[in-house]
Amino acid sequence: MNTEPTFFRRLTSPIRRLLCAVSAVCLFNAGSPAFADAVTLPDMLIGVTQGFLEFTVEDYLATSQTEGRYEIQVNQLDQRLRMPMCDKELTASLESPAKPLGRVTVKVRCEGASPWTVFVPAQVRLFRDVVTVTRPLRRAGIVEPDDVTLRERDISLIGQGYFTSVDQAIGQRLTRPMVTDQVVTLVHLEQAEVISKGDQVVITARSGTLSVRMPGEALSNGGMAEQIRVKNLNSRRVIKAQVTAPGQVEVSM
Numbered sequence: 001m002n003t004e005p006t007f008f009r010r011l012t013s014p015i016r017r018l019l020c021a022v023s024a025v026c027l028f029n030a031g032s033p034a035f036a037d038a039v040t041l042p043d044m045l046i047g048v049t050q051g052f053l054e055f056t057v058e059d060y061l062a063t064s065q066t067e068g069r070y071e072i073q074v075n076q077l078d079q080r081l082r083m084p085m086c087d088k089e090l091t092a093s094l095e096s097p098a099k100p101l102g103r104v105t106v107k108v109r110c111e112g113a114s115p116w117t118v119f120v121p122a123q124v125r126l127f128r129d130v131v132t133v134t135r136p137l138r139r140a141g142i143v144e145p146d147d148v149t150l151r152e153r154d155i156s157l158i159g160q161g162y163f164t165s166v167d168q169a170i171g172q173r174l175t176r177p178m179v180t181d182q183v184v185t186l187v188h189l190e191q192a193e194v195i196s197k198g199d200q201v202v203i204t205a206r207s208g209t210l211s212v213r214m215p216g217e218a219l220s221n222g223g224m225a226e227q228i229r230v231k232n233l234n235s236r237r238v239i240k241a242q243v244t245a246p247g248q249v250e251v252s253m
Helices: 006-028 033-037 042-064
Strands: 069-074 091-096 102-110 116-133 148-154 193-195 200-207 210-218 227-232 238-245 248-252
Touching (some): 042 069, 042 102, 193 238, 200 238
Parallel strands (some): 200 248
Antiparallel strands (some): 102 116, 116 148, 210 227, 227 238, 238 248
């Protein structure tokens, strides 16, 4: 998947040229009286913010092993803003939130002889292919393969968890109705029960390559991979077993 931040890269080239030009002018005039009157322009603060966010977002994606396409948009600053030219390199840090996604604030700081701080707001959008529904679905329905598909969405707007594979949703029960194109999140799904209390089940007892099957009766409801109480109809013992399929449970010997 292409993770190049297309929107960001179209913006950075002219801004980087501007930063180089500003830096060159500052260095050229460093020994002149006019240097004392030099200022840091809003465009320079925007360029520093964009560069910092590009590095931070790429580091976040690499560290979290997240695939996606991102866009960075830094808010315009008041063009009347005039901060003294810093005699040291400007630093930037993420003020909020903890992850560089959604609405963020970057603290740009001069730690030179005349220190100052400017807070620059920005928006980071991360687009990923996530599970959405293909048609209206009713509450308590079981998700079928034709009910879901992958579509690209801005996950910075999704605050309740999401799925990146349709297999994570298929077979699950809906906890609420959904409309076409709606993103499926954790709050929309619950484990569907494949065994109900009173069902006749096959108990498989495994030990290495050896397996033994016996009839049983489910004493509780259960979904895939859940542990339920089962009565062994041969020995009449009540045991705990893991649901492996409809009508199938397994225990280890």
